[in-house]
Structure formats: structure tokens, C-alpha cells
Amino acid sequence: MTENEDEVRAALAALVADEPDLPGGSADIEQRGIRRRNRRFTAIGALVAVPLLAGAVALAARPTQAPTTQPLAQPSPSPQLVDPNAGTQLPTGFPLGSAVDAVAGALPGGVSLAELPMDLGWQADGSLTLPLTGGGVLTLTVANGDCSVSAPGLDAAQGKAAADAVCQAWRDAGSPPVAPVEPNPSEQPELAAR
């Protein structure tokens, strides 16, 4: 096999024996290498620049301002918040519970309120009728800034004490109109109006 290899080597050498002159020098290869390197850098730069440009375009296309967040709920701008029902659409008035508690706490011994009826409510003249345990009814009136309480078994002093207690509670509630006042139709919410 070695002989064969030598023959082939000799034949290959004969093939390149008539080698023509080398074209140019090494400088042109360097220039070619420089161009290739520049192309490489350009390609790398493009690979880096394209995502950056895309990101910049995406950022530029975004809305300039984020949507402003609206507060979900804000308190009504009432200067003096004395009505416990303020901020709601419910009719305001002198709470029945406050009036009943005040008068029940001011009654003398032996006189007490019975179970309250379901349809308990202020009358148009500002009076409230409460049943007594021993029978009879207690009439409580809040009108024109004055309070009065009358019931069987109560003398004048006891009635005045009970009336003062009711008036105190009425003033603590902000001296509202006794009967609930419906809101002005123009102020009613749209849903309620419908």
C-alpha cells in the first residue's frame, strides 16, 4: 500500500507542478477579511438594534398617560355631619328609636312601655303614641322645638322629665324635622325616579 501511496503522492505533485503565479498579495485578503468582519459586526448590530427599535416603537405607541383611577366612593360634601342618615338617600327625621329610648329611660318606676307595634310611626302633628304595659298609651309630641309627654299615671313633673329627655335626644340628633322629609324629586337618584 505504501508504494501506491507514493505513486499517488507523485501524481498529485505532478498536478500542481504547473502552478500559475499567485494573483495579488496578502493585502487584498486583508481587505476582504476586513469587509467580512465589518459585515459581521453590522449583522450583530442589526440583531441587537432590531429588538431595541421594536421596543422603542412599542413604547412610543403606548398611551402617554395611564388611565386616571377614579375614587370608588367619596363622602358627600356635607359641612356639618350631624344627621346619622346623612350621605344616604333615605328620608331623614327624628329617629323613632332615639325617641323611644329617651322616653323609656325617663319614665318613673311602675310605668313602662309595652311591646311596640309594628306600624309605629310619627303622626303628621309630630306626635307618637306608645303603648304602656299597664294599659293605656303614652303620647309623645315634638313640635315647634318643644316636647311634651302625657300618659295616665304620670304627674306633671314626671311628664316634664320625660319630655326633657325626649327633647335632649331630639337636639342630640340635630333637631331634625320629626316626620321624615322626602327628598326633592329633582334630587332623587335616577333609579328611584324610575
Added chain:
Amino acid sequence: MTDTGFREYAADRRAALRRTAYLLCGDWHLADDLVQDALAGLFVRWRRVRAGGDVDPYVRRMLVNGYLATHRRSWRREVAVADLPETAVAGPADDGTRDVLLRALARLHPSQRAVVVLRYWEDLSVEQTAAALGCSEGNVKSQASRGLVHLRTALAHSGALEGEPA
């Protein structure tokens, strides 16, 4: 802008690389292109390759890859034909052996031709040839053996070898 040492290396090795490239492709012009491509690629990575120490295997591999790439392209310039075209002027020492050998080389598969050239022209070991071609040593051995037999037969039939029938 000159990278230190590249110009000297290129000037020193260019002719040898060109001869190897010619044996690979059989065309001096294409050989020049292959060498220029390989050296230009080397220029781009010159500092790193030189720092690695052995420059020749790197260039050789680039050269072989470039040659194999030209064969993968559909527009490759070299076409293997049964009969070579007539040359206008024969070389002074050309007794027909050259044409026979060129024809025999052209009939080899490109990778087989690369094995033959690297083994018997560059005198690379089996291991070095395998590294240059990126294939196994067993593959190099079998390709070299078959290529050698093919060339030897072609030369014997041409009568170029002493004592062989023409």
C-alpha cells in the same frame, strides 16, 4: 488596520494552501477563491485562532469546508464529466497522466477526494484528517483506501505507472 502576524502567515502559507485547494477542486481560479475565503475568515478570527496556537488545522478545515460547500451549491462551477475538454496548449511535461489523474479525482466523491488530498498531499495523519473533515477515523481509513485504489487503478490503466499496460 493590520492584525499582527496575519500578513506574514498568509504570505507564507498561501501558496501551499492554494495547491491543496487546487487538488481539491481541480480549478486554479476556484482554488484562489477558496484560499481567499479561508484566509479572510481566518483574518476575522486571527487573534483568537493564533492564541489557540495551531493555525494550520483551522485554515485547512475552513478550506475543506469551503470546497465541500461549493459542491453543495446547485450552481457549483465544477462538473464531473467523463471526458475532459481539450486544452489549447498542453503543458511541456504533460504525457497524459495529468488528465487521467484529474479525471480520476473528479470521479471521487468530494469528501473522498478531500480525504485523499489531505492524507497523501498534505501528509496528515488519519486523526488529523478526521479532525479536518469532522468525521470518524474509521471513515477516513476506508475512504482513503478506496480512493487510493481508485486513483492507482486509473493511473495503471493510463500506463503512467512503470510496467503497467496503457
